[in-house]
Amino acid sequence: MRLDLRGVSVALDGTPIVREADLLVDDGEFVGLVGPNGCGKSTLLRSIYRALRPSAGLITVDGDDVHRLPAREAARRTAVVAQETPPDLDFTVAEIVAMGRTPYKSDPRADEQLCARALDRVGLTGAAGRIFATLSGGEKQRVLLARALAQQTRLLLLDEPTSHLDIRHQLELLHLVRELGVATLAVLHDLNQAAAFCDRLYVMNAGRIVAGGPPEQVLTPELISEVYGVRAVRRTQLVFERLKDER
Amino acid sequence: MTSTTRQSPAQTVLVPRSRRVSRFLLLVAALIAAVVASTWLAVSIGAVPVALPQAWGIVADRVIPGVVPQTWTPVQEQIVWEFRLPRALLALLVGAGLSVVGAVLQALVRNPLADPFLLGVSSGASFGAVLVLILGASALGGLSLSAAAFAGSLLALVLVYMMAQRSGRLTPSRLVLSGVALAYLFQAAYSFVLQLAQSGRAAQQVLFWLMGSLGGARWHVLPLPAVVLAAGVAYLLLQHRPLNALAAGEETAVSLGVNVNRFRLSLFVLTSLLVGVMVATSGAIAFVGLIVPHAARLLVGADHRRVLPVTALLGAVFLQLVDIAARTVNAPQELALSIVTALFGVPFFLWLLRRRSVDRAVSVQ
Numbered sequence: 332m333r334l335d336l337r338g339v340s341v342a343l344d345g346t347p348i349v350r351e352a353d354l355l356v357d358d359g360e361f362v363g364l365v366g367p368n369g370c371g372k373s374t375l376l377r378s379i380y381r382a383l384r385p386s387a388g389l390i391t392v393d394g395d396d397v398h399r400l401p402a403r404e405a406a407r408r409t410a411v412v413a414q415e416t417p418p419d420l421d422f423t424v425a426e427i428v429a430m431g432r433t434p435y436k437s438d439p440r441a442d443e444q445l446c447a448r449a450l451d452r453v454g455l456t457g458a459a460g461r462i463f464a465t466l467s468g469g470e471k472q473r474v475l476l477a478r479a480l481a482q483q484t485r486l487l488l489l490d491e492p493t494s495h496l497d498i499r500h501q502l503e504l505l506h507l508v509r510e511l512g513v514a515t516l517a518v519l520h521d522l523n524q525a526a527a528f529c530d531r532l533y534v535m536n537a538g539r540i541v542a543g544g545p546p547e548q549v550l551t552p553e554l555i556s557e558v559y560g561v562r563a564v565r566r567t568q569l570v571f572e573r574l575k576d577e578r
Numbered sequence: 579m580t581s582t583t584r585q586s587p588a589q590t591v592l593v594p595r596s597r598r599v600s601r602f603l604l605l606v607a608a609l610i611a612a613v614v615a616s617t618w619l620a621v622s623i624g625a626v627p628v629a630l631p632q633a634w635g636i637v638a639d640r641v642i643p644g645v646v647p648q649t650w651t652p653v654q655e656q657i658v659w660e661f662r663l664p665r666a667l668l669a670l671l672v673g674a675g676l677s678v679v680g681a682v683l684q685a686l687v688r689n690p691l692a693d694p695f696l697l698g699v700s701s702g703a704s705f706g707a708v709l710v711l712i713l714g715a716s717a718l719g720g721l722s723l724s725a726a727a728f729a730g731s732l733l734a735l736v737l738v739y740m741m742a743q744r745s746g747r748l749t750p751s752r753l754v755l756s757g758v759a760l761a762y763l764f765q766a767a768y769s770f771v772l773q774l775a776q777s778g779r780a781a782q783q784v785l786f787w788l789m790g791s792l793g794g795a796r797w798h799v800l801p802l803p804a805v806v807l808a809a810g811v812a813y814l815l816l817q818h819r820p821l822n823a824l825a826a827g828e829e830t831a832v833s834l835g836v837n838v839n840r841f842r843l844s845l846f847v848l849t850s851l852l853v854g855v856m857v858a859t860s861g862a863i864a865f866v867g868l869i870v871p872h873a874a875r876l877l878v879g880a881d882h883r884r885v886l887p888v889t890a891l892l893g894a895v896f897l898q899l900v901d902i903a904a905r906t907v908n909a910p911q912e913l914a915l916s917i918v919t920a921l922f923g924v925p926f927f928l929w930l931l932r933r934r935s936v937d938r939a940v941s942v943q
Contacts, residue, residue: 380833406835413829420685420825420880430826433819434835482834 332358332393332408332485332514334379339388341371341378348374350538351388354516356486361508361515363525363546366535367559372518375535376490379516380411392486406434410479411488412472424450424466424474425459431481442481449480452507468495476504480511489517493524502573526550534558602884605877609891613670616898620666621658623902625910628654637663665795668859669901670894671803672792673866675856677893678811679849680867681874681885685825686845687750694853694867697757697846701764702734703727703857704788708768711784712775723787724799724858731854734760739846748842789914790863792901799859806855810848811890817841818882825880863897864916865923870896872926896922 334356341349349371356362364372377383379390381397390397392408400408410431428446435442450456453473458466463474472495479487487508493501501521505528508515519525525532526546534542534549536558542549555563622633628650635646636658650658676694683692694700706726721729741756742748768784775781814821820841823831831838870893871885877892878884897915900922904913 377829380829382829382832402832402837403835406833409833411829411833413833420690420875422822422826422880426822426879426881427826430819430823430830430834433823437819 333391334486334514334516335389335391336375336379337389337391339375339378339385339390341374341383342386343374343383347386348538349378349385352535352540354533354540354543356514356516358485358514359512360530361517361528363529363532364516364518364535365520365522365525365532370535371538372535373490376411376488376516376518380409380488381405403434406482406484408484409486409488410482410484411490412475412479412492413490421462421464423459424455424461424463427463427474428459428477428481431478431483434482445483446477446481449477450474452480453477454503469497469500472496473500473504476507485513487511487513487515489515491518491520494520498571499573502571506573522550522555602878606887606891609888609895612895613891613898616895616902617666617670620669620898620902621662623906624657624662626654626657628658633658660796664797664800665792665901666898667800668792668795668803669898671800671807672856672860672863673870673893673895673897673900674890675803675807675810675852675893676863676867677870677874677889677896678807678814678886679852679856681871681882681889682814682821682845682849683867684871685821685882686842686849687754688825688827689750689754690872691868692754693865694849694856695761695862695864696754697850697853698734698738698760698764699731699757699850699853700857700862701761701768702737703731703854704862705764705768706730706733707787707858707861708771708784711787712771712780723794727858728854730764731850731857734764735847735850735854738850747839748846753846786914787861789916790861790919791904791912791914792860793912794859803855803859806852810852811886813848814886815883818886821845821882822880825882860915862916863919865919865927866893866897866900869923869926 334354336352336354339349339352339354340347352375354362354364354375364375366372374383378385379397381402384398392400392405397405397409425446428450429442431446431449432442447456447459450459453476455470455473455477458470458474463471466474472492476492489508492504492508496504501524505524508517509528517529519529529546531544532542532546532549533540534554541558542554550563552563552565555561618630618633621637622628622630628636632650632654635648636650636655638646639648639655640659679694680692683694683696684690686692687696704727706721706729707723709730710721710723710726738753738756738760739748741760742752744752772781772784775784820831820836823834823836824838824841828838831841871889874885874889874892878888897919900915900918904915904918907913907918
């Protein structure tokens with residue numbers, strides 16, 4: 332699975348938000364997308380999962396133009412964990428996860444097993460019967476990840492997947508996604524985390540991708556001060572790691 | 579990520595699939611029994627009483643002549659077969675149709691307060707009906723009342739679509755705003771026609787029709803609503819997964835492979851046709867389409883695979899009981915159906931408003 336963006340521009344109501352973005356995610360790669368608020372990260376992601384149509388450029392997944400693929404086929408290739416968890420009718424957790432099977436032919440028994448396994452992977456097996464709207468922000472995010480897992484795609488798009496999670500669940504989620512081994516493009520906020528988890532990083536600023544490459548090459552003090560307007564200082568500090576055999 | 583759910587003591591244990599399925603089937607069976615029982619009751623109750631066994635006998639005798647010994651008078655037979663049974667069947671169809679439309683619209687515009695009359699279609703139908711009642715059928719090229727009502731609803735459908743779409747895309751907020759605006763326009767138009775009307779009796783007839791009545795039910799009225807309802811429910815059941823995805827959010831639906839624009843358009847046309855057909859036969863019956871889907875969700879949750887059949891059956895039973903009440907409470911005068919549905923509907927509606935989830939959904943729109 333390979334995601335390839337060439338010269339992608341996206342406009343919202345005529346205002347250009349993303350300009351001529353080139354981006355690549357190779358099979359099995361975990362790629363991060365970072366940048367200040369409002370730089371166009373989410374908009375770029377939305378154009379990849381077809382919520383927005385680019386005004387110029389080409390987005391291909393495995394060589395096929397995403398915006399020309401049939402809707403179902405596109406959804407069999409790409410799953411999304413998006414930022415907002417909208418209000419809804421009182422769907423249960425199990426029903427939300429089952430939605431991941433929408434792009435496939437229905438097979439109740441097999442689907443149910445897949446969904447149970449997906450919930451198990453995010454550690455929410457016991458919550459299957461609960462009403463989604465009553466979950467905490469972190470639990471909701473994990474349920475949405477389970478839905479993406481049930482979608483069985485080889486490309487995963489994550490839009491700030493750790494924003495509602497405490498530090499332990501942040502690390503667990505990122506580890507989980509890494510262990511899946513599927514091509515992943517993740518919008519991340521925490522630069523330290525991005526550096527620790529990503530094979531490669533893209534930095535966006537004012538709608539343009541201004542740098543790309545391995546984290547240690549990209550996250551230089553010069554670039555950070557230019558993009559974020561803050562001074563980056565390298566110093567030894569407390570680092571959080573997941574305990575291997577917790578409890 | 580294994581032991582992270584321990585902090586939620588109120589968690590529900592997942593009920594095995596087989597037990598969930600059989601509980602659902604049990605509910606459906608109970609509702610079907612209720613449909614039969616309420617319909618049976620409906621054909622026996624009235625100004626000319628017909629005992630339950632006799633009512634059954636009359637219907638059975640018509641279906642398979644000679645199967646039961648005749649214990650009823652020809653008058654009873656005529657009343658049951660030509661008036662009460664078609665009326666009872668129409669009650670089932672309209673109740674099911676309006677309720678299903680309500681359920682679909684609540685998912686389509688993602689607002690729990692949506693009802694079948696939200697999109698202006700019923701006002702268009704009422705406008706058509708008022709023209710026939712006031713000006714007379716001859717002024718409209720011999721259109722019957724229901725044909726004119728249906729034409730009015732189609733006109734409203736086209737106008738709402740033209741107002742709501744932008745380059746072929748329908749968004750929920752524009753759909754609702756266009757529908758509401760157009761409803762006001764049609765209401766103004768038929769109020770104007772009513773004011774011009776000379777005859778007080780015609781105006782009264784119009785008012786009664788606007789508030790819903792199944793009094794016009796005859797056998798020849800039934801095929802169209804029956805076919806439209808059957809086709810509509812069949813299509814919706816096939817589409818229950820995209821419907822779920824759409825209810826969860828537009829972008830979610832897109833990312834799950836639903837062609838949202840096309841799907842929304844098909845839902846809009848389908849629900850408008852259903853409402854048009856139902857309103858044309860029985861007037862604008864309020865509240866059914868608002869409350870029945872919520873009652874169904876309280877019973878079976880939000881999954882449309884279960885919500886749609888339960889909504890249809892529950893709506894059928896509900897309107898049957900409402901019509902029985904409308905015929906008997908103030909007999910020999912009939913109450914308009916909206917009066918009866920409002921008596922049930924308003925308390926339920928207020929209770930619904932007090933639920934937090936509704937506040938949230940409304941404030942987001």
